[in-house]
Amino acid sequence: MPIKRKSRVAVLVPGIFDRGKSMLQMRSALESAGFTAHCINLKANSGWHGMEHLALQLRDRVEEVTVARETCALVGFSMGGIVARYYLQRLGGAERVHKFIALSSPHFGSFWAHFLPYKGGRQLRIGSEFLSSLNRDTSVLESAAPVSIWTPYDATILPQSSSRLPLGKTYQIPVSLHRWVPQNRAVIEIVVAELAEVLKDDP
Template identity: 40%
Template sequence: MTSAVVRAPAPLLAPVEQRAPVLLVHGIDDDASAFDAMRARLEREGWVHLQAISLRPNDGSEGIPVLARQVAHEAEALRARTGARRVDVVGFSMGALVSRYWLQVQGGRLVVRRYISISGPHAGTRLAWLRRGRGVRQMRPGSPLLRYLQSERRPWGEVEAHSFWTPWDLTIFPASSSRLRGACERTFPVLLHPWMIRDARVIDAVVDVLGSPAVAR
């Protein structure tokens, strides 16, 4: 006698008109195309307003605050284009740290509803010692920028923050550097760092978080 496979029910998604526009921020050496798989899935699920940005430069030679201002500019353009009061932000790797800096230091938390960090170097990565560049130095464990961000006791304001990471990450090393105080946390058994934004399980979780009905505050 065979047993049927019981699948988890699909998450209840908010109506399309209640979803916030989404800004996608890539990692080092990437560009907007890194999010092609995630963007395609979000579009299939009904998202209309999606913006994947390309940071310049993308190699870590420029500082995190400079790149964060690019995120701020794109977020304001997205809000102006859609008329939305708040946006959702998904940041991957260096892009997660750049987005976090914008949220905490440059006023982003006033206009962001949900923030998903995917494998961000929030406590630094030892691999940053192998490269040069202002932004790379800021991603080294114990850098002044990371210590400053960590010193804020209540960094998120009204933002709903999430941290997705894989314990097997060898790019963000140690992998636990991707943890965020005050954020909802999920780990995924993904073998390689770049696969995190292409893995179906991670994308499912992104859809679930961004599409979940808003909770009254």
């Protein structure tokens, strides 16, 4: 079987109620660095139908923007990081992705999700079976060289420590507001550098 090639394609997955506007600066920076960046516009991005529904859309988008035997990078902001994880861990996405970066994603849930009375909200709550299941086999993420970026001032992901994956690299960046994380210059620089680093040894 031919060895897979790491492409310069990056798929950006926005957070709840976000059509991708929050990640436009990151997309521009990635494109300036020679990447082809795509912002996915998730349908029902409130999470109403659950993370599975959104992850299927992500799977289809990855298939659209990559070619056979090539892998891509995924950058997920907030809920988008959990959508990406479901795709990677439950839908075979680990075979198509060589780099995964999560920005302020509630890997262990958030207090505020308890006020979202629908499937996606229940899945993002602290102690939910959905997140517990994903966290029982995080080893699946190892092939995607995972990175988590978080801010200690996050008032949306509570506790803030929930944004730290239990494996891979972790960066703490002091961003004042949750919604500013994907637009923060230091965060964008880390994302660009991490995506470039993983390509260095690719033929």
